[in-house]
Amino acid sequence: MSTGEKFIQMFIAIAVFFAVVAVILLATQRMRSRTGELAQAAAFVLPAVLLIGVGLLYPAATSIYQSLFDKTGDGFVGLDNYQTIFTDSEQLLVLRNTAAWVILVPIVSTAIGLIYAVLIDRSRFEKFAKALIFLPMAISLVGASIIWKFVYDYRDPTQDQIGVANAVLKGLGLDTYKFLLNDPWNTFFLIIILIWVQVGFAMTILSASIKAIPDDMIEAAKLDGATGMQQFRHITVPSIRPSLIVVVTTISITTLKAFDIVRTTTGGNFDTSVLAYQFYVEYFRSYNQGLATAIAVLIFLLVMPIVIYNVRQMRKLEAR
Template sequence: MTTTEKLLQMGIAVALFFGVMAAILLLTSLVRSRRGEKVQAAAFLFPSLALIAIGLLYPAAKTVYLSFRNTASTEWVGFENYQKIFTDSDQLQILRNTALWVILVPIAATAIGLVYAVLVDRSRFEKFAKALIFLPMAISLVGASIIWKFVYAYRENEQEQIGVLNGVLKLFGIDTYNFLFEQPWNTIFLIVILIWVQAGFAMTILSASIKAIPEDIIEAARLDGVTGLQLFRHITVPSIRPSLIVVLTTISISTLKVFDIVRSTTGGNFGTKVLAYEFYVQSFRSLNAGLGAALATLIFVLVTPIVIYNIRQMRRLEAR
């Protein structure tokens, strides 16, 4: 397809969008009453609901349906695919890796982001420090992975090192180490990449929350003799608790879907696979539609409680 044809298709799509919106406005403007307002609201909501149903709900239902079928989706196998996920040794390792990611990344990234936010708050170099710490968020996960591949790059002791960490090890007379290939620590080193990226996000949200703490509360605490770690523990953390929950849940959801880092660094080899990467392998490489759909459904099931908890916390905050 040529560039001209692509531009033409884009122009047609834009024209259709504006045409539909104009038609809705024209038809609903003819009804001028309270009932007409409801009709107008329904007319604008219907396209969005239709797109959600077609683009989200139907694929989700189809995925759940396929998860109960065999490799070629031709035979009903019940819970056989789920049984394999929780009994096969390779799949169990993937579950353990995913659990490790979900436990370490949100906690470490949020903790580091909180430390950053407290340390740079109202300092002279605050803007520069925040920009520097947030910079990894502007890089795609693929780009971040490539950067860290150079950090972790491995060569034998007698060779000239191009990896930063192995260069430091050799400088101190320590044997070089294959960070990406040696199990089980290679998974930890991959986790470091996502922590590096997400810490900037955590810092930005938490820093804004810290600045929103009323000055009179802080001054009253200082007058009562509360300083340093006590001020952080009894004033700062309770005041920013809603933001901490949002950051933790958001990073947890992103971690459950992590794919780019594993794909760009190890290709899922050396015991580093996670659920999202295994879903890709089973669905598009092994062409095992049933197991791939089961893995996707499992990710959805794991994400849902986190989303529900986040929504409830936000509603409680709004109700105050």
């Protein structure tokens, strides 16, 4: 399809969509009776409800059902796929890596984001300093992966290095290192990529809640002779505790679902795969539908309690 044709298709899609919406609204506009009210409500709500029902609810239920079947989806195998996830050595490695990601990314990102937010709070360059850290948030994980693959570029120690990381190692007189190849530390170097992206998010949210701490609280602490460090520990951190929890849980959820980094940097090789990527591999490469859906359901089960906790914390935050 040519460029022009693609744009025409795009405009057709948007135009058709708006035409349908307009017709629905106009058709129900004149109704003022009780049934009219109902028809209007249906016109407003049904498009969303139908899409969510067909596109989310039905597929999620089907996936849970399919995870009890074999590769092709024909033979019932009970919980065998789940057993595979927790016993097969390849899958256990995936679980180990996923655990490393889910523990490190939220904690380290939040810690760095918090420290940075405090350091630059009300400084002269605050806006600029924030933009620098925040910029990676606008970049796709594919783009971020390529940026970091270049940082990690490996060459023999005798050659001129083109990757910053190995250039630094060489400058310090050390051997160059295969950052993406050497298990198990390669997972750690991939984790750095997502931390690099997520710190901006943590900093933004935490910075906003630091600014919301009432001035008189800090003034009181100061009158009591609290040092900067004491203020940080006894005033700042407790005051922004709910935001801290929201940030940590939100980043955990993102981390559990992120598959782009592993796919772009190592393709899951060298023992770096994680659940979200393994799902993709099992379905699209190994054609094992049962195992793939079981992994997806496992992600679902892992995400669910974090989301529920996250939402409850957010409610508290809003209520204040």
